[in-house]
Amino acid sequence: MGSHRRYFYPVWLRLWHGLNAALFLGLIFTGLNLQYASASAANLNFRAAILIHNVCGIALSLNYLAFVALNAATGNGRQYLPRLKSIVGDMLLQARYYLFGIFRGDPHPFETTPQRKFNPLQQVTYLLIMYAVVPGAIITGIGLLAPDILVRQVFGLSGLTLTDLTHTVFGFILSLFLLGHLYLATTGETPTANFKAMLTGWHEDARVPETTRGTNP
Amino acid sequence: MVRMTTLPQDPATAAANQKCLRCHALTTLGYRNAADGLYVNLSVSPAEYHASNHGKLACVKCHTKAFQTFPHSAKLRRKQLVCLDCHKKDRKLLKFQFPGILREFQASVHVQKLGKKFTCFQCHDPHGFKIHARVSRRVAQTVLYDNRICLQCHGNEPAVLLASGKPQPSLDLIHAWLPHTELHWANVRCIDCHTSPSNTGVSHQILPKERAVRDCVRCHSSNSLLLQSLYKFQARQERSRDGFLNATILNQSYVIGATRNYYLNVLSFVVFGLTVAGIAVHAGLRRYFNGKRAAEDEKRRRHGQP
Numbered sequence: 001m002g003s004h005r006r007y008f009y010p011v012w013l014r015l016w017h018g019l020n021a022a023l024f025l026g027l028i029f030t031g032l033n034l035q036y037a038s039a040s041a042a043n044l045n046f047r048a049a050i051l052i053h054n055v056c057g058i059a060l061s062l063n064y065l066a067f068v069a070l071n072a073a074t075g076n077g078r079q080y081l082p083r084l085k086s087i088v089g090d091m092l093l094q095a096r097y098y099l100f101g102i103f104r105g106d107p108h109p110f111e112t113t114p115q116r117k118f119n120p121l122q123q124v125t126y127l128l129i130m131y132a133v134v135p136g137a138i139i140t141g142i143g144l145l146a147p148d149i150l151v152r153q154v155f156g157l158s159g160l161t162l163t164d165l166t167h168t169v170f171g172f173i174l175s176l177f178l179l180g181h182l183y184l185a186t187t188g189e190t191p192t193a194n195f196k197a198m199l200t201g202w203h204e205d206a207r208v209p210e211t212t213r214g215t216n217p
Numbered sequence: 218m219v220r221m222t223t224l225p226q227d228p229a230t231a232a233a234n235q236k237c238l239r240c241h242a243l244t245t246l247g248y249r250n251a252a253d254g255l256y257v258n259l260s261v262s263p264a265e266y267h268a269s270n271h272g273k274l275a276c277v278k279c280h281t282k283a284f285q286t287f288p289h290s291a292k293l294r295r296k297q298l299v300c301l302d303c304h305k306k307d308r309k310l311l312k313f314q315f316p317g318i319l320r321e322f323q324a325s326v327h328v329q330k331l332g333k334k335f336t337c338f339q340c341h342d343p344h345g346f347k348i349h350a351r352v353s354r355r356v357a358q359t360v361l362y363d364n365r366i367c368l369q370c371h372g373n374e375p376a377v378l379l380a381s382g383k384p385q386p387s388l389d390l391i392h393a394w395l396p397h398t399e400l401h402w403a404n405v406r407c408i409d410c411h412t413s414p415s416n417t418g419v420s421h422q423i424l425p426k427e428r429a430v431r432d433c434v435r436c437h438s439s440n441s442l443l444l445q446s447l448y449k450f451q452a453r454q455e456r457s458r459d460g461f462l463n464a465t466i467l468n469q470s471y472v473i474g475a476t477r478n479y480y481l482n483v484l485s486f487v488v489f490g491l492t493v494a495g496i497a498v499h500a501g502l503r504r505y506f507n508g509k510r511a512a513e514d515e516k517r518r519r520h521g522q523p
Contacts, residue, residue, distance in 0.1 A: 037474030038438045046433035046474070050396055098499075103506040147400055164473065165481070172485050176492050183496045187503075 008114055008203035013076065016067050017198060023063065026056040028175050035168060054145060061138045067130070079116070080130065082123040090120035102187060112203065122184075129177050133170050140167035226267075230275040236285075237276045238263050253379065265345040279303070279343070300337045314417040321415055321422035329425075331380060340366045350419055356447060360406050363419075367407040394431070405436070409446045420446065437474035 009017075030053040033044040044052075071077035083090065093109045098121075101109070110119045118126060143150050143163040151159040188194040189204065197203040226234065238261065240246060247258045266272055277284055283293050304315040322328060327335045337343075349359045370376045377385035392398050410430040412420035435442040 034437075034473055035477070037434045039432070039434045043434070046437055047394075047396070050433075103502055105507070105510050147397060165478070169481075172489075176489065179492055179496065183500070186500075 005202055005204045006114055007201055008117055008197055009201045012070055014201055016063060019063050023056045023060040026052060031171050057141045064134060079118055080123055080127045082120050094119045094121040133173050137167060137170035226273045234276050261344045269345050270348055271343055271346060317417040318421045321420060325421060325423040326425045327423055360404060363406040405447055414446060437472060
């Protein structure tokens with residue numbers, strides 16, 4: 001069982017990921033400052049928070065467009081598509097690993113390869129996050145940036161209020177995702193292996209017998 | 218001719234007022250003051266007057282009976298009317314706290330800079346005055362009504378130049394720092410930032426521009442200043458509804474930082490807390506079982522087992 005080193009993350013993906021992460025942190029920090037705005041010294045200046053939030057939001061939107069375009073151009077987008085036939089079983093297998101197998105030291109149920117970097121749970125989560133929640137946060141963010149374009153009233157409720165509520169809920173879901181994402185990144189071969197891989201592009205893992213694993217799609 | 222049945226006044230008052238309105242209802246009635254070159258409008262719109270809060274009053278209630286003679290004497294015309302002559306004494310008007318308003322007015326930047334030249338009538342047209350903030354349920358209408366009062370002068374460059382000797386700076390330019398300026402102007406009154414909060418209904422202490430509110434969180438926070446100003450009268454009626462903090466504001470507008478949903482707030486803290494706790498427990502168990510396995514491996518290794 002020797003160490004196995006494979007190139008997983010091309011430069012564009014690492015740059016996108018790094019920029020996305022930095023902007024994301026900026027948006028969460030300033031977003032919290034706006035939502036819980038107060039005169040307290042612990043709070044960032046309101047106008048500064050708005051400015052940083054707007055700049056980060058616009059930059060993240062552009063970065064997102066680049067992500068979608070490069071996913072289409074390089075074929076990386078396929079990584080996010082789960083195998084529909086066995087999606088439920090695959091997800092359960094992965095969930096069972098996180099709930100039990102991980103404590104027993106079982107091997108990861110799905111071998112990661114440059115062609116299939118994500119396990120089924122990752123695929124479904126990333127798909128929802130990157131193609132539903134992030135675009136939702138971007139669209140509602142644009143609405144808040146230019147409130148003139150919003151519908152004034154929706155069933156008697158202010159369009160601005162609804163847009164902001166949706167934006168806040170999406171932001172909250174994304175911050176929960178960030179927590180889970182950071183923690184699960186520590187479940188690689190070593191707690192820091194996945195972080196190193198995201199920095200260098202090279203994924204390093206110990207080889208395990210194929211027979212103990214789920215079929216790799 | 219105006220139909221008597223539609224008038225708010227009693228028939229005798231209406232008949233007496235009709236005598237005045239024979240001339241003063243003419244829209245072109247006025248003259249140019251030779252001293253300052255300004256046009257003095259003497260026209261009163263009967264419809265506007267009747268709809269105003271003063272609409273049921275006889276003209277001579279304020280303008281004295283001496284005005285019943287025509288032509289009006291020059292001495293009479295020079296006499297400056299004072300709102301407080303009526304508003305200070307009338308018990309029915311006590312709730313409006315006119316003595317307090319007078320104190321605020323005298324401390325306002327307008328009176329401080331312009332002195333006696335500045336009277337109540339510069340802002341309030343007694344023939345069209347309508348109380349708004351206290352009775353209106355549509356905050357947007359109050360905003361429109363009150364902001365028009367300020368813009369009578371501040372949207373009129375010659376008027377500002379004549380009164381202050383300084384040109385009126387562009388309102389767009391001096392408010393450019395305010396994010397979504399137009400949205401603010403449609404939803405808050407000039408006086409919400411440009412007065413100091415007071416116990417009277419509407420603060421009349423207009424502040425010098427240096428002292429105007431520029432700190433966003435004065436309004437954009439749970440303890441929003443707007444609850445003491447624009448939403449003061451509504452806040453007393455409807456404190457909280459549908460779980461929203463400052464539901465009063467939310468009902469008519471949206472102010473980030475001030476209008477938060479209580480239930481969503483609690484739910485978000487619970488979900489976030491559970492996520493963190495779940496991760497902590499999972500990480501703890503991983504550490505525990507990894508340690509146990511490592512110890513067993515070490516034990517096996519010592520005993521020469523594979």
